[in-house]
Amino acid sequence: MTTASLFAKAVDSSMSFFLIEPQTFEALFGRLKSLDLLIEQIALGGLAMILSGMLGFFMGRRTRLSKYLAYLLNRLPTNSRDVLIDMAYEEAQRIRLQESR
């Protein structure tokens, strides 16, 4: 995620830097076209992307198990799927009852 974020930001900012005309660039970014600005854009933008990307990554990790279960269930016929769901429900119910005692 970190590599992808930095690489994508570097390519995107470089493309904006080299392809946009100086006047348009100044109007859009409010500063003169300079190498310092490009480095600043990559560093700050990359950092923001890494932080939000890591947040997304941890959210994704939390749902990974349910995603895998859905992936497995999608490969089963409907009746097998129903049996597994019933089994999971009964197990959860059994544990809940045990805990409430």
Next chain:
Amino acid sequence: MKNLALAVVIVLTVAGLLNKVVGKELALTILGSVVVLHQWLDKMLEKREIAPNLTALPTGLVRFEGFTLPWGRMTAYATLVLMGLFNLSAYAATVAVRLTTAASQAHLVFGGWISQLATQPAGTVFAMSTTLAIFLSPYLVGIWIGEV
């Protein structure tokens, strides 16, 4: 990796052709389609039994530990999808700038936040539109990477 390189070349060629018709930002949006094209090339050229999909889930039946994509492939996919999303947001930002400029030139009267936006300079509108993409795109791609 050979098929991935081929998929990137095909998509860049198509983007190059589209560039003349729809402009750079919208043309580069299709970079994200490499994910599906690469799987499709794997299916056609390597005769692999896979059903190409946007989430690029592992093919066949794998254990939980194997429910992931190789690091290199995931990095390439994520980079290209992010670049596609950035260009989509840059296109949306350009449209927003044009609309607000046209609205202020035509002295249109808006209410609420639209009136605030219409009076902002082009740079502010552009920055507001792209900042959302800088935070939202990696977050969504991060969720995708975290799940597989």
